[in-house]
Amino acid sequence: MDSTLSWLTLLSFGDQGWSDELVRGACLSLGISISAYLIGLMLGLIGALAKLSNSRVARGLASGYTTIIRSIPDILIIFLVYYSATDALRSLLGMTGLLADFQLNGFVAAAISLGIVQGGYSTEVLRGAIVAVAAGQTEAAYAVGLTRRQTFLLVILPQMVPLALPGLGNLWLVVLKESSLVSLIGFTELVLAGKMAAGATRHYFLFYSAVAVVFLVMSAVSTALLHVCEVKSYRVWRPA
Structure with a gap:
């Protein structure tokens, strides 16, 4: 009973518990994931169109x-972006006499690096979703006078979305x-928050399990x- 109460206290909100830190870490993890995912989608669309150009x-x-x-x-890309990009930007800003001590924000570095990975x-x-759209659809669009841009936005894009969603869902x-x-560059997201809580309390199983559950x-x-x-x-784009 005492052990259960101790665990509940450690997982509570407030001064005695660590749930505040875990929730904050979870929100940061979600923020990084969403930002990286959107960057990856943008890079992926550019890359797909480039491969088909x-x-x-x-x-x-x-x-x-x-x-x-x-x-x-992926971890090497994170290190390259965080450390190499920081050094490059610091050198550029140093040449102008501005912000010689510039350091790339951990959140920005994580979003950019994971976004680059996602983009690949x-x-x-x-690309596979675009290719899967029947070629006759494009030919019909050109036949009625649509431009390449209009054809992509009005004909190809609506039909490729259902085809791409399963793969894009896995990437999310x-x-x-x-x-x-x-967490390896010191940014306090969910895993590092759990690690800090485990290290401070010595309840490693409790907090690592809590992180896994989240x-x-x-x-x-x-x-x-x-x-x-x-x-x-x-239902919307591919009706029966």
């Missing part, structure tokens, strides 16, 4: 980008888990929402 240079750059991203561990995988998911779950990697809840909610989006997208 008539420009050999664009195709080469997009292929090189996806090959590099899928070959390098999103490129292939979106991946980036949600990978947000834990930013991730399970976020993943379960995400999976349910993604399923709803997939069902609605097929």
Whole structure:
């Protein structure tokens, strides 16, 4: 009984508990994941269009980008962005005499680095979805006088969304888990908050289990929402 009360006290809100820190860490993890995911979608769409363009240079750059991203561990990209980008920006600002002690914010570094990783995988998911749209749809759009931009926005995009959602949903779950990697650069997201609580109280099993449960809840909610989006997208854009 005393042990149970002790655990409940440690997981409570307020001065004696650590739930405040865990909730704050969970919110930061979600913020990083959402930001990185949106960056990845933008880079992925650009990369997919580049891979399908008539420009050999664009195709080469997009292929090189996806090959590099899928070959390098994500943690190395985080380190490169956080430390190398900080040094580069510090040098540039130092040349102008401004902010010689500049340090890239951990949240920004995490969002950018994970977004770059997401972009490499999103490129292939979106490219596959675009290719899966029947070629006759594009030909029909051109036949009625639509421009390339109008064809993409009005014809291809609505049909590719249901095809891309399963893959993009998996990438969201991946980036949600990978947000834990930013703890290695000292940014206090959910995993680092749990580690700090465990180290301060010596209740390692309790807090690491709590962190696992929070991730399970976020993943379960995400999976349910993604399923709803997939069902609605097929009903709206691909009616029977």
